[in-house]
Amino acid sequence: MSSVKAETIVEPFIIENESKAIFRVNRRVFVDEEIRQREIRHIFDTCWIYIGHESELPNPGDFLTRKVGGRELIFVRSKDNVVRSFFNTCPHRGAMVCREKHGNDKMFMCMYHAWSFDLAGKLISRPEGERYHADNSGGLHDLAPVANLDSYRGLYFVNFDPNAVDLNTYLAGAKEYIDLTIDQSEFGMEIVGGVQEYGFEANWKLLVENSCDGYHGGPTHATYFDYLMARPGQLSDPGTKVNLPRDLGNGHAVIEYGGPWGRPVAKPVDAWGEQGKVDCAELLAKLEARFDKEYAHRIAYHNFNMSIFPNLVINNIMAITFRTFYPEAANKQHVRAWALAPKEESEIMRERRLYNFLEFLGPGGLATPDDCEALKMCQKGYQNAAFAGWNDISKGMGENQQRNTDEEQMRVFWREWDRRMSGAAL
DSSP, X not given: OOOSOOOOOOSOSEEEETTXXXXXXXXXXXXXXXXXXXXXXXXXXXXXXXXEEGGGSOSTTEEEEEEETTEEEEEEEOTTSOEEEEESSOTTXXXXXXOSSEEEOSEEEOTTTOOEEETXXXXXXXXXXXXXXXXXXXXTTSOOBOSEEEEETTEEEEEOOTTOOOHHHHHTTHHXXXXXXXXXXXXXXXXXXXXXXXXXXXXXXXXXXXXXXXXXXXXXXXHHHHHHHTSTTTTOXXXXXXXXXXXXXXXXXXXXXXXXXXXXXXXXXXXXXXXXXXHHHHHHHHHHXXXXXXXXXXXXXXXXXXXXXXXXXXXXXXXXXXXXEEEEETTEEEEEEEEEEETTOOHHHHXXXXXXXXIIISTTSSXXXXXXXXXXXXXXXXXXXXXXXXXXXXXXXXXXXXXXXXXXXXXXXXXXXXXXXXXXXX
């Protein structure tokens, strides 16, 4: 008899009935610790997970430490200018070899027994090294690299599965929207102001749903829209009528839409005054010189919220934010967020961008606390899962034309989640 313990398969996670236009998600997936453990094995250990942006490591010797997909990692630009990632654990006795969050150095040294490693992960010294047998070498005591590290347009991802598909294939249609973000600048984009970190008591998948949910905007963020309406001319829009949710493949999804706010890339609002209109006209002219008019106007005027499966969200709206989130428990998650901006951006446009970011997208803005509270209320409601056991995510099913306020983009995520969780080898 096999001694391997089989994982318990519970009742269906997802019910989808196209003929009846029904899509339901079992609420156990938000509260069950066994399901969270399966997610770690079958999703976070096998998918491409965002680790950081190239601008966070501008110089050889720059490094940062970051917990990604539940693993403590080192993200470093080595002296040969190659970006690498290692598990942050000493091959000797397991202590973390780098305890600083970021910096610039020539090597890493474990504080426990002073084993030292160069920035390419090679063991370079260990006290009393002569006490080790000559055969105890050959890379056995180098830092362990992650199985896969790759980048697209300056966004770096890791994958712990040595048999994973390549990043380019994995990103699929998400590359189109990454391009729309990075193409804001001809000189490159950069992370501004470091990382913001916070946590709250709600399952991580609720934030995936929320991040591309156009249905909740009006009721949940009513205070923000009342604030916009109180500012003369703030609700004007240059005729952007797009209202498009899309399946981007591999569980990635996006909603693309027009919006009433200013976009520092090239869309002014009256609140920025006449100088704001002049500034944006100059930026738009530069975009039109680099790209065809349709693509340039899409960069300037179109907003989008994209989820890259499983846990990266890019919100390119009144400002740009990257967010990742990881389950610390079935009912608890840790969030990291970064603001992104063009490197060559003027001082006044950078000020407008960061004001937009902090006003709405930041942890203390007019949106994020609303969202956190709403998701916490969902999590509390799931205490009743034994009696009211299913979420309905059917809005828009059976309709010829999908809208951003429908829920197809969330169904895209759940189909991939279910495929990996239910179809994974045990």
